[in-house]
Structures are given as C-alpha cells and as structure tokens.
Amino acid sequence: MPHTLPKLPYAYDALEPYIDAQTMEIHYTKHHQAYIDKLNAVLEKYPDLAKKSLEDLIGNLHDLPMNEEDRKTLKNNGGGHVNHSLFWQIMGPKKEVNQVLLEEIKKEFGSVEEFKKNFSDIAAKHFGSGWAWLVRDESGKLKIYSLPNQDSPLMHPPHLNGHTPVLGLDVWEHAYYLKYQNRRQEYIDAWWKVLKLL
Numbered sequence: 001m002p003h004t005l006p007k008l009p010y011a012y013d014a015l016e017p018y019i020d021a022q023t024m025e026i027h028y029t030k031h032h033q034a035y036i037d038k039l040n041a042v043l044e045k046y047p048d049l050a051k052k053s054l055e056d057l058i059g060n061l062h063d064l065p066m067n068e069e070d071r072k073t074l075k076n077n078g079g080g081h082v083n084h085s086l087f088w089q090i091m092g093p094k095k096e097v098n099q100v101l102l103e104e105i106k107k108e109f110g111s112v113e114e115f116k117k118n119f120s121d122i123a124a125k126h127f128g129s130g131w132a133w134l135v136r137d138e139s140g141k142l143k144i145y146s147l148p149n150q151d152s153p154l155m156h157p158p159h160l161n162g163h164t165p166v167l168g169l170d171v172w173e174h175a176y177y178l179k180y181q182n183r184r185q186e187y188i189d190a191w192w193k194v195l196k197l198l
C-alpha cells in the first residue's frame with residue numbers, strides 16, 4: 001500500500017503571521033511529499049514489508065531484512081513522513097488545549113512555562129537539522145530531547161520499539177528560513193502560538 005500525503009487540516013495561510021503561507025506550502029507539498037515518494041520507492045523493493053504499518057517498520061528498523069543503504073533510506077524518509085504527519089496535526093489556527101496533557105506536563109515539569117522553556121532551549125541548541133521532541137518513554141513518563149535529521153522517537157532507543165512522540169518541533173531550516181532566516185529562536189517562540197494543544 002503506497003503512502004500518500006495526508007490532508008492538511010487548514011489552509012496554507014492559516015498559521016500566519018507565525019508561519020507564513022509560502023513556507024507552509026513548500027514544506028507540505030515539496031518536502032513532505034519528497035519523503036513519501038522516496039519511502040514508496042524503497043518499499044517497492046520489499047512487498048512483504050510494504051504491507052506493515054510505517055510505525056512498525058521504523059520501530060524495528062534494525063531487524064528488517066534489507067541492505068544498509070535501503071535501511072538508511074527507510075529511516076530518513078519513513079521518519080520524515082511520520083514526523084511531518086504529526087507536525088501538521090498538532091498545529092492549528094485555533095487553540096484546542098488538551099487538558100489531560102496540560103496537567104501531565106505541569107506534574108512532570110512543574111509548570112507549562114517551565115516545560116516550554118526547557119523544550120525551547122533544546123530546540124534552539126540542537127545543532128544542525130533535526131527535531132525537538134516531547135515523548136513518552138517505555139514507562140509512559142514524559143521526556144524532552146532532540147534528535148538529528150528525520151529520526152523519530154519511534155526509533156529511539158533502537159530495538160525497544162521506541163518512544164511515543166507527543167509533540168515535535170521541526171528545526172530544519174526549511175521549516176523557517178524564508179520568514180526567519182537564521183533567527184531560529186524567533187521561529188520557536190512563534191511556534192508556541194500555533195501549537196494548538198497547549
């Protein structure tokens with residue numbers, strides 16, 4: 001079953017002025033689509049694996065019967081597809097605060113402000129391309145960290161079916177460069193305005 005671009009739940013300009021329409025359109029129709037195209041191309045070589053869910057595949061990346069080059073292609077592009085699919089969903093033009101998550105965050109990090117400060121700091125300091133993540137670990141505990149490239153928390157730690165991604169912030173330059181150029185911190189500050197869950 002080939003993977004397809006999930007429908008964007010709002011218009012390209014819906015997150016203006018925080019995320020501009022041109023960035024949204026290119027990010028969604030070019031970058032996300034390219035991950036899907038490359039993912040489908042590599043899975044064409046493995047019809048048995050292609051029947052499995054993407055979460056299952058990238059959560060068990062190291063055990064899949066494929067050559068290392070294809071494994072890397074699956075990692076980068078499968079990760080790119082799941083990461084961006086979540087990213088579009090957690091943003092929106094209107095706040096739809098998840099009260100359960102909010103309470104959990106307060107309990108784990110002291111306050112929402114403290115959580116945002118820690119998460120923003122990790123996003124700002126991440127060197128190069130990657131994502132900042134709020135995840136649930138194996139025991140269900142909330143944790144913050146960043147991962148390089150398109151690595152998904154589902155892949156971390158390897159061999160353990162990974163962590164469950166809750167919130168992810170794309171800090172690749174393609175996510176902010178048109179509007180913010182080198183000012184990643186401004187993009188991070190703006191992103192909280194369009195993160196609908198908190």
Ligand code: MN3
Nearest residue numbers: 031170172175
């Ligand atoms: Mn991206």
